[in-house]
């Protein structure tokens with residue numbers, strides 16, 4: 001009987017972060033994962049790139065694939081304009097249970113809807129379930145071999161409109177080569193690479209921002 005890494009991250013948030021203060025939750029997790037134990041949050045360096053894109057796009061409807069402990073959901077939600085919604089999807093029930101508590105501690109639960117289950121099952125249901133027409137911004141941070149099939153599925157389900165933006169984490173490490181080849185080679189996307197590092201390390205990684213052209 002021992003705690004899991006997500007449970008230890010939640011304990012750190014509850015003991016060190018100020019309740020209702022999203023910024024302190026983000027900083028607490030970054031401190032812990034940089035100095036105590038590494039975890040697969042997008043992190044502070046790539047998080048700043050993500051912040052700038054969220055602030056530029058000001059999405060009314062945003063989707064995140066891969067919640068993990070809720071670090072990026074809290075980061076994103078703290079930047080969303082009023083009556084905007086982040087839908088974040090997590091396959092792993094252990095991760096989802098922790099993320100709900102981190103999101104609540106940060107006080108952003110009224111901007112975030114966390115759904116549990118496989119992305120492939122949920123994507124075709126999104127429009128009906130949430131009364132959506134399309135997503136303004138999608139953050140891909142789940143299993144790297146799901147980036148491409150899920151992107152194609154979002155296209156097919158009409159969840160992307162001209163101007164919708166995809167932001168993908170880890171396109172170098174662990175890497176999503178088939179996804180990169182697709183968005184960089186397709187005439188339906190305008191793609192740009194933001195060079196950075198794997199969270200809390202000096203290993204190269206980066207974020208790919210791709211605008212859907214319709």
Ligand SMILES: O=C(NCCNC(=O)c1cc(-c2ccc(F)cc2)cc(O)c1O)c1cc(O)ncn1
Nearest residue numbers: 040041042066091092141142143144169170173174
């Ligand atoms: O989505 C699920 N995992 C997180 C996906 N994210 C990653 O895998 C990920 C990995 C890394 C990473 C990088 C270097 C390294 F040495 C080890 C891991 C970094 C990142 O920034 C990620 O985002 C998942 C799990 C599970 O058990 N069941 C259903 N879904």
Ligand SMILES: [Mg+2]
Nearest residue numbers: 042141169170
């Ligand atoms: Mg990641």
